[in-house]
Structures are given as C-alpha cells and as structure tokens.
Amino acid sequence: MTISASPIQNVVAAHRRGEAAGLYSVCCSHPLVLRAAMKVASSYGTLLLVEATSNQVDQFGGYTGMTPAVFHRYVMEMAREEDFPQEMLVLGGDHLGPNAWQHLDASTAMQNADTLIAAYAAAGFHKIHLDCSMRCADDPAVLSDETIAARSVRLALVAEAAAGQAGLPPPVYVIGTEVPIPGGEAELAKAGAVTSPAAAARTLEVHRKAFLDAGLNAAWRRVVAMVVQPGVDFDHSHIQHYDAAQAAALSAFVAGQPGLVFEAHSTDYQRESALHGMVRDHFAILKVGPAATFALREAMLSLCRIEEELVPAGQCSRLMQVLDEVMLAQPRHWAKHYPGSSAEQRLLRRYGLSDRCRYYWGEAPVVAAAATLFANLDAREIPLSLLSQHLPEQYLEVLQGQLATSAGALVQHKIGRLLAQYARACNRNAADNSDFAATTTAASIC
Template sequence: MSLLLESIRQHKAGQPTGIYSVCSAHPLVLEAALRQGLEDDSVVLIEATSNQVNQFGGYTGMQPADFRDFVFGLADKAGFDTARLILGGDHLGPNAWRQLPAAEAMVLAGDMVRGYVAAGFRKIHLDCSMSCAGDPLPLSDAVVAGRAAQLCAIAEAAWRDAGGDAPVYVIGTEVPVPGGAHEELGELAVTSPQAAAQTLKVHREVFAAAGLGDTFERVIAMVVQPGVEFDHHKVVRYNAAKAETLSAFIEAEPLVFEAHSTDYQSDTALAELVRDHFAILKVGPGLTFALREALYALDVIERESIGEFGASHLKAVIAQVMQEEPDYWLPYYAQPGHQQYLDRNYSLSDRIRYYWPHPKVVAAQQTLFANLAKQPLLMTLVSQYLPEQAKKVADGRIAATAEALVIDKIMEVTRSYAAACGMARSVEPRVRRAA
C-alpha cells in the first residue's frame, strides 16, 4: 500500500499525478493492465466489484481468494512484480443483497468484506449508499456512514487477523451507477462543496463515535460526482469550470476524490480530472468495450481469411448466448427491434462483458485464436479492421498474433489513463524479432 499512499502524498504535495483503477475480471483486460504497468514501470491497481467477486462467487464464480490467485497468476505470466500490484474491492456493501432487509444485507456485506481483506485486498471502497428493502430512498448521510463504519470495523478485525499492510478506505455517497447510467442522460449536476463537506463531516463523526477515529486517517478518497457519466450511446464530458468549487474544497483536506464512470472521457478530460484532484480514476466498461471491438474485428478477419466453414463465429455465438440468457442485459435495453440489437452489441454500458466467461463464448474465442494461429495473419485484413495495430506490427512494436492485437487495442485505453495520471512513458517498447 505504500506505493498507493505515496501517489496520494505526491498529489497532495502539488504534483498533478494520480492512479487509475482497472475494474474488470477479464484475463485479456487484466493482462493489458499488467503490460501497461511493465511499459511504464508503474504500480497497477486492479479492483473487483461486489457483483463480480463475493463469498458466493459473484458472476465470475470467484471468491476473493480465487480472484487474488487469478490475478497473481496473470502477473506471473506477464513477468509483473506482485509487490507493485494493489488489489481493491469496489462497491463493497449491501448492493448485491439490497432486495433484503438492511440487517440481513449488512451481515452478508460484512462476510464479503471480511473475505476481501483476508485475501489481501487492501483498498476498500465502503459503499453503503443504496437502500435495502424497507429503507427510505435516499438514505441519510448518517445511515450511510453508520453502515460504512460497521463494515470498516469488520475490515479492521480481518486485517489484524491476516496481518500485512493496513487497509485504506474510500467513502462517499454520490456513487454513479456501476457500469453507466441505465437511462438516456442529459446534463449532470456536480456535487456541491457543501454536500461533500457534509458527507465528510458526518463520516468523521460517526467513525469517531464507533471507536474508528484513528482508522479514519486511512480514508484516502471520497467518491463524488464530478459531472461525468455515460449512457448507452452518449458520454457526458467533464467540464472543469463546473467542478471548480468542488475541486477547491478538497485542497484543504488530507484526502483526494475518486471519480467513477470516467470511461470514454477524452485524454484532455482525464488529465483535467487528475489536475482537479480526482486523483483516482476508475475505468471498467471502457476497457471491455475495446476488448469487444478487437474481438469483433478478429471475427471478421477470421471469416474473411478462412471462410465461413470452420470459423468460430464468435459474434454469432455471443448473440445466441445473450438471447438465451438475457438476465444481464434485458432490464437495461428496453427498446425493441433493431435498437435493442444495437444496444446489445454496441452500448457504452457494455453488458456483453458479463458474457465473456460463458463456456460457449470462451470456446468460441479459443477457436477464433486457434484458427488465426494456423497461418500468418493476413496484414491487409488486419489493416482493414485494426489499422492502428497493423501499423504497430509493421513497426515491430507488437507481435502479429490475435492475442497481441487484442491486448494492444485494450492498451489504447490504459495508455490514455496512464498519461493522464503522469505514469506513461513516451516510447513504447519494441518486440524482439526472431533471428
């Protein structure tokens, strides 16, 4: 955790630096993040959400210790030093069980937090902002803070049992919907400095009353709404002028802001966010959106190269699986007909990301990669569908393999975040050519 704390210290000392958090469980996305860390010789922060990973497996089928081992295995494969790898838990609270009464949901949330900390996760986002069955809507700051303190006490006990670095915490009640908005967005209201001050004040008081006053010194960030979000096909861009007073407020406090739903912001906007003390940038769907772009492109390249017979038909397979098992997208894509097709395949909320672990989709992706490995990639086709990656193959910056093309496409996103956070190097490494 010293590397994360040092990043925060540098930012509070006046350096326009930050850190980005990769919120994904897809192996190619995580490998891209680790390769970005190697490219920049930087720390890598990877977070799992309460829906992805919990004591019941989440939608990935992984408990916290499973996810840790999964990520560490990828780090070993990439040659990335795990001492520079930080694991975090995002939206840890009753979100996955909010259909239950609060008392029941909080017991389950406590078990989840205990498992995360015991497994070595040390950046913990305490998110108790959602109402449970029978709760008022919205919850008061006092209730949110009280529930966060309850989970923090469990996390502290788990850390004392497990040992290692002390966990650090993120608080905040104005948390954007995980994965983007469900409805079409207009202009967003930025959190007022008065609301941010009230949230911070109430949390300090409640934590102190719960005997966690010293622990509160390890709260490194607060989630607020800087005015960024995305819906299915539109992005609300960051407007620095509208966040000016909010940005000024945090300068007098020992913590920074954490910005959620920063996916699809421009390079300039990301840099402005970091400059304005949103020093932790969360990115998730933007990474899997790039993954989907690359895999769809390879699906076309494969069929153009070898013909329809024997091809993986990856796009068709995932379409079939989504139709057969619509729970992850049907509540979000309400428009019927062709619009629903467009939303399923190309929405910025990227509900496809829930289907990549499906056995049928995994098998199709493996077939796709195997087919493309049987003979050298036809670079004219790569140039047609992945032109930037084709240039890098020609320049010797990446290998001419399906996996390398996909990872580099994802790294178009990680490089943008690394640059905004002051982490990126100016020159990409070259691939060593065979003699």
C-alpha cells in the same frame, strides 16, 4: 510495530505535494484486459490498481464465479506469468456493502455485507470502497447520511479485524455516496450533476464523526478518497464529458482537505485531455472498466472479420453470433438497460457504450468460440492488408516490427492503447519518455 504507508497512500501524498501523480483503477476480470493493464503499467512505471466490484466477486462467487480469495490468486498468478512486480500491484474492492442484497431486509443484507467485507480484507484486497448508499427492503425511501455512515463504519470495523487476523497491513478506505450504480447508469440525464461542495463537506463530516465515535481514529487517517460526481458519465449511446469550470468549486473544496483526493467513477470514454484535467483538479483516482472491455469487443469483432476472410465458413468460430445467442438466452444483464425494438436492442447488445456484453465473456460457449477464433488465426499468417483494413493501429505497429500478429497480442495492444491514456494522465512525468504504442515490442506482448 511501525506500519509504513501503503503504495496508494504514497501516490495520494505525492499528488497532494503537487506532483503529477494519480491512480487509475482497472475494474475488470477478463484476462486479456488484465494482461494488457500489466503491460501498460510496466511501460509507464505506474502502480496498477485492479478492482473487483461486489457484483463481480463475492463470498458466493458473483457473476465471475470467483470468491475474493480466488480472484486474488487469479490476479497474482497472472502477474507472475507476466513478470509484473507484485509490489506495484494493488487489489481493491468496489461498491462493497449491501448492494447485492437490497431485496432483503437491512439486518440480513448487512450480515451478508459483513461476510463480504471480511472475505475481501482477509484475501488481501487493500483498497476498500465502503458503499452503503443503497436502501434495503425495509429501509425508508431515502437513507440519511448518518445511517449510511454508521453502516460504513460497521463494515470498516469488520475489515480492520479481518486484515489484522490475516496478518495483513490495514486497508485504505474510500467513502462516498454520490456514485453511479454498480454496473453503470440506466439514465444518463439523472446521473451527471456535479456534486456540490456542501454535499461533499457533509458526507466527509458525517463519516469522520462516525469513524471517530467508533474509535477508528487510525482507520480514519487511512481514508484516502471520497467518491463524488465530477460531471462525467455515459450510457449506452452518449458521453457526458468533463468540464473543469463546472467542477472548479468541488475541486477547490478538496484542495483544503489534507491527505484526501476524489475518486471519479465512470470516466470511461473521456478524452485524454480530460483525464489529465481531472487528475490536475484532484479527481486523482480514475475508474475505468466498460471502455476497456469495449476495446476488447472491438478487437474481437475485428478478428472475426479477418477470420471470415481466411477460414472456411464451416470452420469459423462464429464468436459474435455465439455471444449474442448467449445474451439472448440470459437477458438479465442487459434487458433493463437497452430499450427499443428488437433491432435496436440487437445493435446495443453489440455496440452499446455501456458494454453489457462484458458480463458474458466467461460463459462456456463464448469462451470456447473465442478459443476457436484464436486457434484459427494463430494457425495462419494474417495478411498485412487485412490488418490494415480491420485493425489499422495495430497494423502500423506490426509494419514497424513492434508487434506480433498473434490474436492475443493484437487484442491486448488495442486494449493497451486505451489504458495508456490513463497511465499518461496519472504519471505525466513518464508521458514524456514512454509511449506504449512505440515501446511494446513483439516479445513483450506475445
């Protein structure tokens, strides 16, 4: 049986032929973000890559409460509701390895990682990032490249078998160890040094040898990308912007590796011109997550300000206050990331670029408050003057009859404007004749 190239391989091949092609990976589980991403992908004619991390989704549920099979059904059902073509939707797994079990001995952690990878591959996650770069409880302080590669190959063997047993096409793989920690960097200063070409070459060669020694020749041909550090990152209050000159040697290295591109993590908050430059320079898979939920949070806060003007105080959702109360009651996702006084931490909980509040949108009190906010606003006509004050970009689209004033439409549009930058960077041919802000009709975004 001949297996055709996957959609991801097709994009990578197009990029390597010199076409203005890339992939943007939306790493998020929030339904408003995912629905906005589908609308953007439809508008720009791009493949939509949705990824779950090992923190979000695992065999025990992760912080979303979803297993890989449940997450897959969740996204595919949403695509049906949005009339988004499933052949243009690919699911991926990010940082898949022993990450969640670093506190255990390596043998136990890797057994859990085996189960994790099998669950992802069997559920239909087609793009697998093999990440065994983290040390476990009984590991030496620094893992060798050979140990990392050997563990990655072990997981690739599991993924190959699980996909085959499920009757699914074999996965494509991403390798690489120079990655930000899942969930974001704690210290920007330590994170942003550009990977040296020598380090990239060694990672590639060690993994190549490990794959071939294990008889995974066909799987090695499906390694489409390697994660490196191109010199971009962010923390709670600062952004490290892309500098093409600093990354030139690294870009030249991958240009000499047929069929391979680089995957860049933590591209959130980069200028759109930088996103175009990164794709041009073969950092052709751009990961975005916190910036999308940051836009979500900004939109929600703006809607709360409008609600306060229109709704009696006793009937208001208090969404942002509820969100902060839940974060204070459950500090595990933000406390070690946000230093300073209680006042400084309060500011970071709400406005930090690392957007640690993204872990709490699924908590029951927050979900209920958001539902109240939407119900309150959808039961009223939002005055244009309030839209102009609190959501000025969306106001302009409403004024032109291009956007509905329902709460969900306004939030998705704000998120969509952020994601559209990535779509334009990854499909520059479409950028000339497609403008998300101008072509998103009221009917299509409700």
